[in-house]
Amino acid sequence: GFLHNPRAALAVRMFAPAVWFCCLNAVLRGIHEGSRSMIPTAVSQVTEGIGRVIFGLLLCSLVLQKGHLLLPYLPAGTTGPESAAASAILGVTHSTAVGLLTLLCFPKPCRSAAVPVYTPHSDRSLRHALLRILLPVAAASLVTNLTTLIDLATGMRLLERVILEHPARFGLSGAVTAAQAAEYANFRFGAFSGMAMTVFNLVPAVTNMLGKGVFPSFAASYVQHRTDETALQAARVMQRTAFLAIPAGCGMTVLSHPLLLCLFPTKQQETACAAAPLMILGIAVIFAALSYPLFSMLQASGHAGDTVSVMLCGAAVKLLCNLLLIPRFALAGTAISTAACYAAILILAMRRLRLRAGIRLHLLRLTGGMLFGGILCAAAAYAVYGRLLCCVSQRIALLCAVAAGGIVYLLTLLLLRPSPEQKKAAKPFSRGFAAFDSVQNQECPPGINNRKVHSDSW
Structure with missing residues (x-):
């Protein structure tokens, strides 16, 4: 009622259990990420996405086909589209449960036996x-x-x-x-x-x-x-x-x-x-x-x-x-x-x-070259899409445009990548384009200025 959309009430109820699963997922992912292991998070997110597609489409299609059998058990006044939307949201809830089960399959991170390099706190x-x-x-x-x-x-x-x-x-x-x-x-x-x-x-x-x-x-x-x-x-x-x-x-x-x-x-x-x-x-x-x-x-x-x-x-x-x-x-x-x-x-x-x-x-300075490449990427994609749209289908034209834009973007960054001799004599503006390459070489790029870091909050 507050959001002026009472027809979405059933879908919100179907999503309520996902709050519990999402909280547990966040805790387990945080444990693994804190141990510098991103694989459990990545795998659980992939399985959660796959489960969202499978359960969402499956439940929604079942309700659209057999929804008249469920209407007597739903709140009065519920229509077919509302029940179908709620079933799709229920698929999202199931996907969060799949993500939780995936995280539980990974072993708990073990503590390192190495002696810490600094004095630990109580x-x-x-x-x-x-x-x-x-x-x-x-x-x-x-x-x-x-x-x-x-x-x-x-x-x-x-x-x-x-x-x-x-x-x-x-x-x-x-x-x-x-x-x-x-x-x-x-x-x-x-x-x-x-x-x-x-x-x-x-x-x-x-x-x-x-x-x-x-x-x-x-x-x-x-x-x-x-x-x-x-x-x-x-x-x-x-x-x-x-x-x-x-x-x-x-x-x-x-x-x-x-x-x-x-x-x-x-x-x-x-x-x-x-x-x-x-x-x-x-x-x-x-x-x-x-x-x-x-x-x-x-x-x-x-x-x-x-x-x-x-x-x-x-x-x-x-x-x-x-x-x-x-x-x-x-x-x-x-x-x-x-x-x-x-x-x-x-x-x-x-x-x-x-x-x-x-x-x-x-x-x-850090992203100047990428910004320039992004503009050329967008221009190339727009031009290719407009050129191909009259010859091929819309989807093929879009895929070709995206591919052309990506190629132009990568080529632009490759051409803007300076040589080692140019880095030494680089001016401030050109250093902005060299920042991406300098990070790869483990140098402190000119786009950052680090002062002494204090840990008062710790």
Whole structure:
């Protein structure tokens, strides 16, 4: 009722058990990741994704075929589409259980018998330090979902109001009743959240593992005052994240509509609604992907509380932009507010990392070559798609465009890679392109400036 979508109540009930499974999955994955073993996390996520597809499609198809047999056991007024959606969500719940069973199959990490190189703290001090980190991390996880709640709480209401006041902007003729406006707003916002945001979340979901992977080694080097190694790891994870996020975001911007048509071929109307917001979200995905490694490094350096304040500031930017932009740009305003939110989060997180951990990241120097390559990648993909669309099918044209963009991107980075002689005489601007190569050679890249790292919080 609060979100003006009572038809989704049954689906929410089906998802409730997944909360328990997700909590256990997070604990077990954290144990393995803290022991520098990322294989259990990777395998469990793969099996969870496979289970989501299998159980979701299987249960949804069964309910669509035999749903009339279940309706007497469901709440009064439940329709066939509502029960089918709930069954698909129940498949998601089953997939989280599959992920938990996969994690339980891995042996518990063993303690190392090696003598520590530094004096260990007492168990009591470690418990207190763990609580000081754990509580802010848990709060940050809650705040992370705040942007989605802001969209649900404000986006639907503002979009409904815009449709009521200006129906002609949405191709509606004549006056529109409140019920019609609510139904149309639910349709358009559902296309945005179900399609555009789903595609948007794919890239951060992949790059987020890079931030998790650097957590144990970054924390170890930070607490042992190995400042050069700490700064090197920070630069490395940011560049690897940008290596994936920049071409994906640029390609998403120029190929938003073809991408949605390929993923959702039977949803023509929903695709038309979600294409323009996804074009803007392609820029936002770069900011979002680069933010997650910064959060991991803040948490690893003992400043997990800063992630909460940064996320709250980003949520405030999101709320303000929603209130200002949705009445003017409708769903595009929601996408713009998302981009502004993650841009603010990225800037604030970099500032906090510099103040707290003493690591200054010059983002443009670190990712300048990748940004240039991403622009060429997007231009090549757009040109190839437009050229091939009249000759082959839409899906083949899209695949060829993605392949062409990827080749151009890799060739650009390869050509911008300087020789050893050029590195010595490199100017500040050209060093930005050499940063990716310098990280591979275990040098401290010019895109970072590390000061002495203090461990007051520990």
